Amino acid sequence: MSFNRSLTIVVLSCTLLALLGCQQDSTVKIQQDKTHLKTTATDLLPYQTRPIEDEVFYFVLPDRFSNGDTSNDNGAKDLPISFGGYDPSNEMAFHGGDLAGLTNKLPYLEQLGITSIWLTPILRNQAVQGDISGYHGYWVLDFTEIDPHLGSNDALKTLIDEAHKRNIKIFFDIITNHTADVIKYKECHGEDGAGWSESGEACPYISLAELEQGKSYQTVIQKGNEHLKTPAWLNNPKHYHNQGDSTFTGENSLNGDFFGLDDLNTESPAVVGGMIDIYKNIITTFKPDGFRIDTVKHVNIEFWQQFIPTLEQHAKAQGIENFFMFGEVYSGDPVELSKFTTEGTLPSVLDFGLQSVLYQTLVENKPTALFNELFAQDRLYKDANQLLNFTGNHDMGRFAYLLSKQNKYTQQEITQRLKLATAITYFVRGIPVIYYGDEQGFIGTGDNHNARQDMMPSEVAHHNKQKLLASTASTAQNNFDINHPLYQFFSTLSSIYHQHAALRKAKQTVLFTSDETGILALRKQDNTNDYVIVFNTATQEKTVPLPLTGTYQVVFKSAQQSIRAEGEKLHVSLPGLSFAIYHAKK
Incomplete structure (x- = not known):
C-alpha cells in the first residue's frame, strides 16, 4: 500500500x-x-490547431460499421484480385460496411464526444486469401487507392471533408511491415504457389545463421500474379525477407512472414525510400490528420528513425501542422513500449501496459498497486500524456469479452467493470480510445474475427445469439442507439474530459x-x-x-x-x- x-x-x-x-x-x-452540459468536437479548438491530448478516439473497422453503398459490397469486377469475399453471414468475410456508411454516421459519433476517428487500413487489399477475406484491410496490394469494397478515393475525401466540417480528425491505419501474401515458397506452397500459410501450410522459419549456411526457400508467384502490387517495385521478391513464417519471437519477429504475409526487408535503403514515398503520397493526396502504425516492433528500429521525421516534415510542408503518429507495439512492458518513442522516434504508442493492468485489476482482481508500478515507468516515454489508452481491441477481443470468458461475472457486473475500465482510460494520463461497439454493449464471442461484430444488422448467427450489455438488443439489430446507457455514459465521460483541460494535460x-x-x-x-x-x-x-x-x-x-x-x-x-x-x- x-x-x-x-x-x-x-x-x-x-x-x-x-x-x-x-x-x-x-x-x-x-x-x-457542477452540472456538465454535453460537449462535442464543435465546441473545441479547430482540428488544425488542436493538440493530440485533446482527442477522444474512436477505433472502427469500416466494413463492420454501416453500409452506405450496397453497389460496392463485392468490390471491383474489373479487378478480380480485389473482387468477392462478400458473405455477411461469415465472420471472416466482407460484410458491406463502407466509407459512405461511416460518413452517414458522423452525427452519431459527434454526439458520443468523438474528436478523432481511427480507421483500420483502407487501401486496396487482396480480397481473399485461402478461406478468409481481407475485410480488415491488413492485406494491402495497392498503396495508391482505396479498397473498392469500401468505396473510392473520392469517397475517402468526402469522409475527411465532412468530418473536418464537424471538427473531427481522421487517422489512417498504415502498414510498413508487410504486404498481401503473393510471394510463396515452393517447399511449402507447391510448385505453382497455390497454397496458403494461413490455411495450414506454414513454412518453418529459416534463421539468419541458416541463411549464411546456404539454406533458403525458392520463391514462386502464381502465374498471372506477377504484377499485382502497386507501386511496381513491391512485386520484386528481392525486397522481402523470404525466410518463412514468424513465430513472433526472437529474430523471426522481425524477419518472418505474418501467417504468410510478405515481410518487407525494411533494412534495405530501397525499401525505406519506397515506403517513405508511398506514405508521403498518401499524405499529399488525402491529407489525413495522422497515422496509427501497425506492427511497429516487427520492423527494425532504424527504419523508424528515418521514416517518422521524414513524414512529419512532409506533413508540415503540406500544411498539416499537428500531424500525429502513434504505433502498435504489442507488448505490456513499458521498457519495450517506450523505446519506440525515444530511440525509435515515434511520437507515441498504444499503451498495452495500461491495458494489461486494467485486465489484471478488473478481470483478475489483482491489487491496485499495479497502477503505481506502471505509472512509475512513465518517465521512460517521450511524453506519457500522449499515450493512447484502451480497454480491448480487434485482436485481443473486447474488454467485455475478456470479462465474460471468466464465467464468474453477471452481465450487470461486466457492465460495471467495463464502465470503470473505460473511465480509467479517460482520466489517467493519456488519450482515450473507444473500440467501436463498446458503447452499444457489444461483448463478442472471442478475439480476432469474433471481436469484430457489425453495428449494422448482422447476419452472423452465433454473434446474434448473444445479448448485448445493458440492453435487450442483439447484433441482429441496427445498433446506433444514442439512448443506450453505455453510449450515454461514454458521452458524459467525453464531455467531462473536454471541459477540464488539466484532466487531459496536467x-x-x-x-x-x-x-x-x-x-x-x-x-x-x-x-x-x-x-x-x-x-x-x-x-x-x-x-x-x-x-x-x-x-x-x-x-x-x-x-x-x-x-x-x-x-x-x-x-x-x-x-x-x-x-x-x-x-x-x-
Whole structure:
C-alpha cells in the first residue's frame, strides 16, 4: 500500500455538509456539484490547431460499421484480385460496411464526444486469401487507392471533408511491415504457389545463421500474379525477407512472414525510400490528420528513425501542422513500449501496459498497486500524456469479452467493470480510445474475427445469439442507439474530459494504491487547478483517508458516496466499482 501524505484530496456536495457534521473551521471546504452540459468536437479548438491530448478516439473497422453503398459490397469486377469475399453471414468475410456508411454516421459519433476517428487500413487489399477475406484491410496490394469494397478515393475525401466540417480528425491505419501474401515458397506452397500459410501450410522459419549456411526457400508467384502490387517495385521478391513464417519471437519477429504475409526487408535503403514515398503520397493526396502504425516492433528500429521525421516534415510542408503518429507495439512492458518513442522516434504508442493492468485489476482482481508500478515507468516515454489508452481491441477481443470468458461475472457486473475500465482510460494520463461497439454493449464471442461484430444488422448467427450489455438488443439489430446507457455514459465521460483541460494535460501523481483490490487515487495539478480522481476496483465499499487543504467541488460521481471530514483529512468512501472526480482551484 502506498500513500503520499504531502498531497491533498477532494470533496463531496455541500448538501451533505450538515448531515456529515463537518466543522466550519476545517481546512476542507465543500461546494455543490457542477452540472456538465454535453460537449462535442464543435465546441473545441479547430482540428488544425488542436493538440493530440485533446482527442477522444474512436477505433472502427469500416466494413463492420454501416453500409452506405450496397453497389460496392463485392468490390471491383474489373479487378478480380480485389473482387468477392462478400458473405455477411461469415465472420471472416466482407460484410458491406463502407466509407459512405461511416460518413452517414458522423452525427452519431459527434454526439458520443468523438474528436478523432481511427480507421483500420483502407487501401486496396487482396480480397481473399485461402478461406478468409481481407475485410480488415491488413492485406494491402495497392498503396495508391482505396479498397473498392469500401468505396473510392473520392469517397475517402468526402469522409475527411465532412468530418473536418464537424471538427473531427481522421487517422489512417498504415502498414510498413508487410504486404498481401503473393510471394510463396515452393517447399511449402507447391510448385505453382497455390497454397496458403494461413490455411495450414506454414513454412518453418529459416534463421539468419541458416541463411549464411546456404539454406533458403525458392520463391514462386502464381502465374498471372506477377504484377499485382502497386507501386511496381513491391512485386520484386528481392525486397522481402523470404525466410518463412514468424513465430513472433526472437529474430523471426522481425524477419518472418505474418501467417504468410510478405515481410518487407525494411533494412534495405530501397525499401525505406519506397515506403517513405508511398506514405508521403498518401499524405499529399488525402491529407489525413495522422497515422496509427501497425506492427511497429516487427520492423527494425532504424527504419523508424528515418521514416517518422521524414513524414512529419512532409506533413508540415503540406500544411498539416499537428500531424500525429502513434504505433502498435504489442507488448505490456513499458521498457519495450517506450523505446519506440525515444530511440525509435515515434511520437507515441498504444499503451498495452495500461491495458494489461486494467485486465489484471478488473478481470483478475489483482491489487491496485499495479497502477503505481506502471505509472512509475512513465518517465521512460517521450511524453506519457500522449499515450493512447484502451480497454480491448480487434485482436485481443473486447474488454467485455475478456470479462465474460471468466464465467464468474453477471452481465450487470461486466457492465460495471467495463464502465470503470473505460473511465480509467479517460482520466489517467493519456488519450482515450473507444473500440467501436463498446458503447452499444457489444461483448463478442472471442478475439480476432469474433471481436469484430457489425453495428449494422448482422447476419452472423452465433454473434446474434448473444445479448448485448445493458440492453435487450442483439447484433441482429441496427445498433446506433444514442439512448443506450453505455453510449450515454461514454458521452458524459467525453464531455467531462473536454471541459477540464488539466484532466487531459496536467502532471499526474499517484496518491494512493492498495496491496489488494480497492482504491486508486490520483492527483492532477497545473498552475491553477488541482484535481483528484478516486477509483474503487473492489466490489465492496472502500474508504480512503486523504489530507486536504482548500475548497473542493465534485466534478463527477458514478455512484452515491459518503464523506467524513476530520480536521485536515477527508475520509472518502466509494461504493464498489465506482469512481469520483474532485476539483479545487488554487
